[in-house]
Amino acid sequence: MKFTSYYAIPGLPNYAKKRLEPADMIKLTAKFFNLTVNQLLSKHRYRELVIARHLFYYYGRAIGYGWRTLAIATGGRDHTTAIHGYKTIADLIEVDKETKKLYDQFYAYMDQQKYSVLQAADLKEQRA
Numbered sequence: 001m002k003f004t005s006y007y008a009i010p011g012l013p014n015y016a017k018k019r020l021e022p023a024d025m026i027k028l029t030a031k032f033f034n035l036t037v038n039q040l041l042s043k044h045r046y047r048e049l050v051i052a053r054h055l056f057y058y059y060g061r062a063i064g065y066g067w068r069t070l071a072i073a074t075g076g077r078d079h080t081t082a083i084h085g086y087k088t089i090a091d092l093i094e095v096d097k098e099t100k101k102l103y104d105q106f107y108a109y110m111d112q113q114k115y116s117v118l119q120a121a122d123l124k125e126q127r128a
Contacts, residue, residue: 019063022073024117025110029056032109041075051099054089055106057082062107 020028030040033052040052053074060070060082067079074082092099 018118019065020110020114020117022060022065022069024121025056025060026073028110028113028117029053029059029106032106043075050085051089051102054085055103057085058089058093058103059107059110061086 026037026040029035029052030037033040033048035049035052039049040056042049056074057070060073061067067082071077071079071082089099089103093103094100
């Protein structure tokens with residue numbers, strides 16, 4: 001018996017190959033950290049805001065976004081800010097178990113939410 005992939009069925013959307021838009025990622029990041037989008041995009045450098053932004057950069061790079069796109073999505077910052085945030089959180093993930101655990105939870109949350117966000121976008125597109 002030959003196995004037919006779920007994604008090979010005509011008419012079913014393949015959300016596995018799609019990625020979240022940066023604006024949706026910002027909203028989900030803010031929701032995960034119990035922040036508002038305005039707080040996340042603000043110039044403030046409180047630790048909880050910085051960690052949230054850095055995890056946003058790390059996740060964004062993991063799914064294939066460029067530095068400039070990620071930096072602009074976080075309030076028009078320079079691409080070097082995104083690079084610094086990425087390197088900082090990458091180093092922390094390697095040495096700090098709590099940060100690694102937080103990233104794993106964040107990544108799982110983003111992946112879980114990805115399908116509902118993409119599905120909602122498809123429904124909105126179909127209605128238009």
